[in-house]
Amino acid sequence: MKKSLIIILLIYIFLPLSSQERDKITLNNVWAFGVGKMELYDSYLSPALYSGLAYTWDATHSAFYRCSNQRVSWRNHNHIGYSSTLNPAFSSAMDYLELSIGYGSYYHFRPAKGLIFRVGGELDLEGGIKYMARNINNIASADIAINLSIGGAARYVLNFKNFSLGFEYEISTPAIGCMFVPQMGQSYYEIYLNMSSTLRHVVHFSSFNNKRGLDSNLMIDLMFNGFTLRLGGKYEYLEWHANNLYFSRRLMNGYIGTVVDLHLFGGTQSRNRSSMSYL
Amino acid sequence: MKQIKPLLLYALFPLLALYGCESRALSEYNNDPMDNFDALWETLDTRYCYFESRGINWNEQYGTYATRAKKCKTVIELFYVMWDMLDVLNDGHVNLYTPFDVSRSSGWYEDYPSNFSESLIYSDRYLGNDYRMSGGFHYGLINNREIGYIRYSSFSNGFSSAGLFYIDYMFSDCKGIILDVRNNGGGQLDNSAALASCFFKEKTVTGYMRHKTGPGHNDFSAPTPTYVDPSTQRIDWSDKKVVVLCNRRSYSATNDFIVKMLMAPNAVVMGGITGGGGGMPLSSELPNGWLVRFSAVPQYDAWMQEIEFGVEPQILVNITPEDLEKGVDTIIEAAIEEIKKENI
Numbered sequence: 001m002k003k004s005l006i007i008i009l010l011i012y013i014f015l016p017l018s019s020q021e022r023d024k025i026t027l028n029n030v031w032a033f034g035v036g037k038m039e040l041y042d043s044y045l046s047p048a049l050y051s052g053l054a055y056t057w058d059a060t061h062s063a064f065y066r067c068s069n070q071r072v073s074w075r076n077h078n079h080i081g082y083s084s085t086l087n088p089a090f091s092s093a094m095d096y097l098e099l100s101i102g103y104g105s106y107y108h109f110r111p112a113k114g115l116i117f118r119v120g121g122e123l124d125l126e127g128g129i130k131y132m133a134r135n136i137n138n139i140a141s142a143d144i145a146i147n148l149s150i151g152g153a154a155r156y157v158l159n160f161k162n163f164s165l166g167f168e169y170e171i172s173t174p175a176i177g178c179m180f181v182p183q184m185g186q187s188y189y190e191i192y193l194n195m196s197s198t199l200r201h202v203v204h205f206s207s208f209n210n211k212r213g214l215d216s217n218l219m220i221d222l223m224f225n226g227f228t229l230r231l232g233g234k235y236e237y238l239e240w241h242a243n244n245l246y247f248s249r250r251l252m253n254g255y256i257g258t259v260v261d262l263h264l265f266g267g268t269q270s271r272n273r274s275s276m277s278y279l
Numbered sequence: 280m281k282q283i284k285p286l287l288l289y290a291l292f293p294l295l296a297l298y299g300c301e302s303r304a305l306s307e308y309n310n311d312p313m314d315n316f317d318a319l320w321e322t323l324d325t326r327y328c329y330f331e332s333r334g335i336n337w338n339e340q341y342g343t344y345a346t347r348a349k350k351c352k353t354v355i356e357l358f359y360v361m362w363d364m365l366d367v368l369n370d371g372h373v374n375l376y377t378p379f380d381v382s383r384s385s386g387w388y389e390d391y392p393s394n395f396s397e398s399l400i401y402s403d404r405y406l407g408n409d410y411r412m413s414g415g416f417h418y419g420l421i422n423n424r425e426i427g428y429i430r431y432s433s434f435s436n437g438f439s440s441a442g443l444f445y446i447d448y449m450f451s452d453c454k455g456i457i458l459d460v461r462n463n464g465g466g467q468l469d470n471s472a473a474l475a476s477c478f479f480k481e482k483t484v485t486g487y488m489r490h491k492t493g494p495g496h497n498d499f500s501a502p503t504p505t506y507v508d509p510s511t512q513r514i515d516w517s518d519k520k521v522v523v524l525c526n527r528r529s530y531s532a533t534n535d536f537i538v539k540m541l542m543a544p545n546a547v548v549m550g551g552i553t554g555g556g557g558g559m560p561l562s563s564e565l566p567n568g569w570l571v572r573f574s575a576v577p578q579y580d581a582w583m584q585e586i587e588f589g590v591e592p593q594i595l596v597n598i599t600p601e602d603l604e605k606g607v608d609t610i611i612e613a614a615i616e617e618i619k620k621e622n623i
Contacts, residue, residue: 046564047318088310089568091378136562136572183500185326185491185575187559189468193488194503201500244493 026067027262030060032230036253038083040096041239043246044141044182045132050094052085054251056234070108075122077102081251091134098128098143106153114159119152122172137187143247145206145240147177151215157223166221174213174238179206181242204242213238221259228259310566312357316348319361319375319571322563325494328577329370329558332585337496340364354567355379370587371530372560376570387554391527392597394551395461399608400430411449414438415470418446420453422615427453431474434466434532443477443514455520455618457611458540461550465531468559472505475539476512478521478546483507485539486586487579488559502583507539521546522614525592531556537590538580547617548592550610557586 038054062075083096104122111117128143151172158165182191182202191198204210219232232255239248320341330337344364351357358375362382365373375382400406406428410419415436418429427450450456475485487502509515523540525533525548534553540546558574565571580586594613602609 047322048564048566048568087564087568088566091568092564092570134562134570136560136570137575138561183490183492184494184498185328185561186500187490187561187576189559190488190490190503190576193505197503 027063029260032058032255032257034253034255039250041248042141048087050085054083056081073106075104095131100126114157116155122149145179147174150175164223168219170217172215177206184244211240230257315565315567318565327573330496371556372574374572388527394526394598413442425454427456430459434470457522457614459524460533461524461526462528463533465533468532471532471536475507476509477514477516478543479507479509480517485542490576520618522617523548524550525553526551527554530554549594550592552589555587555589
């Protein structure tokens with residue numbers, strides 16, 4: 001079982017590499033842990049705004065589709081977050097667990113030396129559950145959505161003798177997708193009992209009319225010889241509504257992580273600074 | 280540069296639109312007495328499901344009680360004004376929970392015969408002291424070990440298939456089963472459906488439920504059926520004679536269970552009228568953190584009749600004061616007779 005899981009995970013991460021040239025492939029990996037403040041609003045559970053500590057873990061893998069044409073890259077982003085929040089009166093708690101997996105493609109522009117812009121889109125599968133132990137029957141609320149997000153980033157790298165400094169600002173917004181929102185007074189028990197007939201009322205097309213959001217990241221990469229430390233700040237705001245229910249999520253956090261380039265198939269010759277950290 | 284400017288404007292437009300709408304999702308109430316009162320009134324106004332059935336003009340209540348709420352000087356005074364307003368609904372599923380008290384509706388069971396005495400059930404005439412316990416069940420053999428008796432005091436307490444197997448084994452030679460859900464104030468509907476499924480031969484529509492789809496008092500979804508499905512339960516008591524005992528305090532999920540059992544092929548419901556509570560409650564909260572519970576999902580029987588106000592048993596029996604004095608539970612005795620009658 002454990003072996004199967006590892007194999008599936010490896011296929012999942014490295015599948016996009018199959019279309020790449022089998023030389024000088026550099027897989028850029030970022031792992032980051034963040035702590036910050038989360039604000040949650042879920043009118044299915046409560047009319048109050050809950051806020052508290054949030055912990056996040058992000059793993060991002062990216063590479064160019066072709067090393068000979070370093071214009072188009074793919075990216076896989078995996079996110080897990082946990083928040084423990086309280087209402088303004090500190091009389092009730094809401095726990096929030098969120099998971100998301102996304103795949104995207106980006107086009108890269110290089111208008112000046114050391115400066116790079118990239119724009120593109122990402123398809124995200126998001127799942128989350130909010131849990132309020134104090135509530136009666138409506139103790140939990142599920143966030144399930146598929147989004148096509150559009151976004152871009154600007155990155156500037158300053159090179160010193162044995163050290164490089166990278167600055168990056170990334171921004172994205174959900175553009176189109178679908179999401180799960182129960183009807184206003186509907187219990188999950190009822191959804192469970194009548195899944196087939198209920199489905200058309202709880203699955204909604206989403207776009208700027210009913211789902212708006214902004215996910216922005218400011219990152220600083222301290223690139224030493226063989227080691228890159230990433231420091232960053234994240235501001236994420238997302239609000240959505242359907243069936244007379246309103247939801248929002250605001251995350252402000254700081255994170256620390258590491259950036260690792262894996263040079264695949266090309267051996268030591270491929271270490272020519274072709275990774276996304278530099279270009 | 281000329282080309283870039285419009286591009287930048289296009290890029291900024293969605294962001295400006297985003298921040299223009301941000302405040303919509305945030306709480307509109309502050310934590311002052313009138314805001315808390317307004318939040319309570321509005322929560323009920325938009326989400327409570329029985330204004331029409333109970334014939335209540337909720338706007339009128341606002342006028343009456345907001346005047347009193349404005350004069351409140353302490354949170355305790357405010358709480359009692361809110362309690363009075365909620366009491367107008369006369370609904371056992373409506374409660375306001377605060378750190379110092381919980382409001383509850385009065386009159387829905389006090390004006391009815393209690394039809395229940397715990398000391399009688401656990402007297403030597405019936406269960407005695409040597410009863411068995413399995414999950415939420417207290418069970419044993421009564422009336423010279425001829426009849427199986429199960430006391431189920433709360434649908435919040437679950438039970439297992441293994442437990443039901445042991446009960447089935449113990450009751451295998453019994454003439455019938457008495458299932459006592461008097462004073463059972465409810466709990467989980469799952470348990471109601473699971474227990475009822477032991478007494479059905481085939482999948483049966485036993486009722487319907489609807490839910491609010493909008494803030495209007497009549498904004499309801501189309502009814503969706505609820506079923507009892509015996510294939511989900513490995514115990515089959517559908518051929519046994521079963522008498523289900525209920526009283527006015529058989530409420531909420533127990534009321535739902537009685538509605539189901541009225542359709543079971545070999546079951547008879549006996550005792551007093553149930554308490555109702557057909558609306559599945561949901562909860563919300565006020566800006567000051569108080570929790571409010573309210574009926575939100577109305578349920579109906581298989582003929583789309585309201586079950587909110589209680590369900591009549593098939594055989595109406597009240598405990599008489601004379602029997603009570605003699606240590607006899609009139610309803611259990613009638614149930615024993617009912618089972619014996621079938622076995623003559």
